[in-house]
Amino acid sequence: MEKLFHFDCPREIYTADACVISCFDARFEVAVRKFLKRRGIFLYDQIKIPGAGKSLAAPESEADRDFVLRMVRTSIRLHRPARALLVAHNDCGAYEGIAPEVVAADVLLAAQCLRAHEPSLAVECYFADFDGIYRIG
Numbered sequence: 001m002e003k004l005f006h007f008d009c010p011r012e013i014y015t016a017d018a019c020v021i022s023c024f025d026a027r028f029e030v031a032v033r034k035f036l037k038r039r040g041i042f043l044y045d046q047i048k049i050p051g052a053g054k055s056l057a058a059p060e061s062e063a064d065r066d067f068v069l070r071m072v073r074t075s076i077r078l079h080r081p082a083r084a085l086l087v088a089h090n091d092c093g094a095y096e097g098i099a100p101e102v103v104a105a106d107v108l109l110a111a112q113c114l115r116a117h118e119p120s121l122a123v124e125c126y127f128a129d130f131d132g133i134y135r136i137g
Contacts (some may be wrong), residue, residue, distance in 0.1 A: 015080035017041040018081075019072055019121075021056075021110075022087040023094065024048040028128045032087055035126075035133045041085075045075035050092030053086045053110025069117050076118065084121050085112050089128040100127065104136050111137070 018041045022032055036044060047068065049055055055064040075081055088107045095103050104127050111123045125136035 014043045014079060016043050016045045016075060016081040017083075018044045019047065019075040019081045019084045020044045020087065021047045021049070021052055021068065021072070022085060023050060023052045023089055023092055025089060026093065027079075028087075028089045029036070031128060031133065036085075036129075045079055045081065047071045047075070051106075052088040053093055053107050053114075054088075054094050056113040057106040065113070069114075072114065072118060076121070082122060083124060084114060084118075085124045085126060086114070086126060087126045087133070090130060100129070101128075103124035104129070107136050 018036070020032075020036065020041070021039065022028075036042075049068065055062050055068045058067040072084065088103050090100050090103075092098075092103060097108075104125075107125045107127065111125050116125050126132045127136050
């Protein structure tokens with residue numbers, strides 16, 4: 001192996017402030033990161049998938065839902081977050097042509113699914129628009 005970049009990172013295992021499920025759309029990445037910081041969430045496990053909670057609320061196949069639940073359970077097992085945040089956004093390619101209200105409703109369905117499968121996890125729901133991040137529900 002050839003070392004290409006040097007950095008120092010902590011070796012200690014951390015306890016995550018949250019498990020964050022969000023879309024992989026880069027337009028909202030900085031806003032979501034700043035929002036999390038303002039909420040006191042500094043160490044988090046991030047699950048980035050198209051449509052954020054769509055794979056929990058309205059999966060194309062059960063395998064999609066199972067995958068997301070496995071990732072959440074892995075976060076719980078390794079880093080013990082007490083809460084999960086679902087963050088959807090406007091103009092999402094996974095919801096092409098769908099109204100923001102429908103996307104927000106799916107986030108609430110995703111939260112119900114997550115609570116049913118992991119009842120010890122507190123779940124918070126958010127929607128990122130081009131002018132801010134809004135609480136859902």
